[in-house]
Amino acid sequence: MAFPMAAPAALAAARLARAALADLWQALAASHRMAAPVACDGVFRFQETADLAAVRLDYNTTILPAKKFFYPPVETIFRFHRHRGALAPDEEACEARRPLALFGLHGCDVRALELLDQVYTGEFSDPAYARARAETFIVALSCLEPGPSCFCTSFRSGPFPESGFDLLLTDLGGHYLVEAGSARGAGLLQQLGAEPADSEDQLLKTHRLREAVARFRRHIPTEGLPRLLNQAFQHPVWQALKDQCLSCGTCTVVCPTCYCFNVWDKVNLDLETGERKMAWDSCQLLDFGQVALGQNFRRDRAARIKQRIYHKLNYFREQYGKFGCVGCGRCVEACVKHIDPVTIVAALKGV
Ligand code: SF4
Numbered sequence: 247m248a249f250p251m252a253a254p255a256a257l258a259a260a261r262l263a264r265a266a267l268a269d270l271w272q273a274l275a276a277s278h279r280m281a282a283p284v285a286c287d288g289v290f291r292f293q294e295t296a297d298l299a300a301v302r303l304d305y306n307t308t309i310l311p312a313k314k315f316f317y318p319p320v321e322t323i324f325r326f327h328r329h330r331g332a333l334a335p336d337e338e339a340c341e342a343r344r345p346l347a348l349f350g351l352h353g354c355d356v357r358a359l360e361l362l363d364q365v366y367t368g369e370f371s372d373p374a375y376a377r378a379r380a381e382t383f384i385v386a387l388s389c390l391e392p393g394p395s396c397f398c399t400s401f402r403s404g405p406f407p408e409s410g411f412d413l414l415l416t417d418l419g420g421h422y423l424v425e426a427g428s429a430r431g432a433g434l435l436q437q438l439g440a441e442p443a444d445s446e447d448q449l450l451k452t453h454r455l456r457e458a459v460a461r462f463r464r465h466i467p468t469e470g471l472p473r474l475l476n477q478a479f480q481h482p483v484w485q486a487l488k489d490q491c492l493s494c495g496t497c498t499v500v501c502p503t504c505y506c507f508n509v510w511d512k513v514n515l516d517l518e519t520g521e522r523k524m525a526w527d528s529c530q531l532l533d534f535g536q537v538a539l540g541q542n543f544r545r546d547r548a549a550r551i552k553q554r555i556y557h558k559l560n561y562f563r564e565q566y567g568k569f570g571c572v573g574c575g576r577c578v579e580a581c582v583k584h585i586d587p588v589t590i591v592a593a594l595k596g597v
Pocket residue numbers: 490491492493494495496497498530580581582583584585
C-alpha cells in the first residue's frame with residue numbers, strides 16, 4: 247500500500263524531553279481548558295482535566311470522539327421569553343466559551359474535525375461551532391499502536407495527521423518530536439525554548455510510523471469504491487444486514503463524522519418562557535425519516551444501513567470531495583452485532 251511516511255514540512259520542529267511535556271501542558275493550561283484522553287471504567291474517553299498525570303497518551307481510541315466538545319449531545323441554542331424574545335446566553339454559557347486545548351488527538355480524530363468543519367462552517371455556517379473551533383488549540387499525537395478495529399490508513403487519516411493540528415507529538419522513545427502545524431503552534435514551541443529537532447529525529451519518526459502502518463490488519467480499498475457502490479444498490483448484502491441490525495443508532499453516536507441533529511422547543515409550564523434545544527439524531531432510527539402526515543421515506547431497516555454506508559463512502563465525497571469515514575473503528579467496536587464497514591465493502595466486492 248502506498249502511504250506517505252512523512253508529513254508536509256512542519257513550520258518548526260523540536261525535541262521535547264519526556265519530563266518537559268509538563269511544561270507544554272502548563273503553557274497551554276495557563277490560557278485554555280485542557281481536554282485529553284483519560285482512563286475510566288476500563289475504557290478511554292476524552293474529558294476535561296487539569297491533571298497531566300491522569301492523561302493516557304498510550305490510549306488506542308476513546309468511546310466518544312472529540313465532536314462532543316464542539317457539537318454537544320444535547321445543548322440549548324437559546325432561551326426565549328414570550329414578550330422579550332430570545333435572551334442573551336447565561337453566565338454558564340459564557341464560561342463554556344473559554345478556549346479549549348485538545349491534547350493527544352490521533353490523526354483519525356483530527357481529520358474528522360476537519361470534515362465536520364466542512365459541514366458546519368461551509369455553505370451554512372454555525373457561528374458557535376466556528377468560534378469554538380477557531381479558538382481550539384490542537385495537540386495531535388502520532389498513533390503508534392492501532393486498535394484491532396482501526397483502518398485509518400485506508401483514508402490517509404492516520405496513523406499521523408497531515409494537517410489540522412497546531413502541534414504534533416510523536417513518541418520517539420526517550421523523547422518526543424514536536425512539530426508545529428500552525429503559526430500559533432510554532433509560537434508556543436518557541437516560547438518553550440525546546441532544542442530544535444534534527445534529521446535523526448525525523449528518520450526515527452519515519453521508522454516508528456512505518457512500524458505502526460505494518461501493524462494494520464484491516465483496510466478498505468478506496469480505488470473504484472464510488473463506482474462499486476453505485477453498482478451495489480440492490481446487492482443482497484443489504485437484506486442480510488437488515489436481519490442483523492437492531493436499529494439502535496449506537497454506530498452514529500460514536501462516529502466522529504456523524505453530524506445529524508434534531509431541534510425542538512421546550513416550553514415551560516408558565517407558558518411564558520422556554521428554550522430551543524438541539525440534540526444528536528441518527529439515520530439508523532425509524533423516526534429519522536418521518537415527515538409530514540406520518541410518511542417515512544426510510545422505513546426499511548436495510549435502507550437505513552445502506553444510507554449510513556453510502557453517506558460515509560459515497561455521498562459525503564460527492565458533496566465535500568473526501569470520504570466521510572476516517573477509519574477510526576468506533577462503530578465496529580460499539581455495535582453489538584459487529585456490523586463493520588470493512589467487511590461490508592469486502593462482501594460487495596465479492597472478496
Ligand atoms: S449497525 Fe449496529 S450499532 Fe448501528 S444501528 Fe445497527 S445494530 Fe446498532
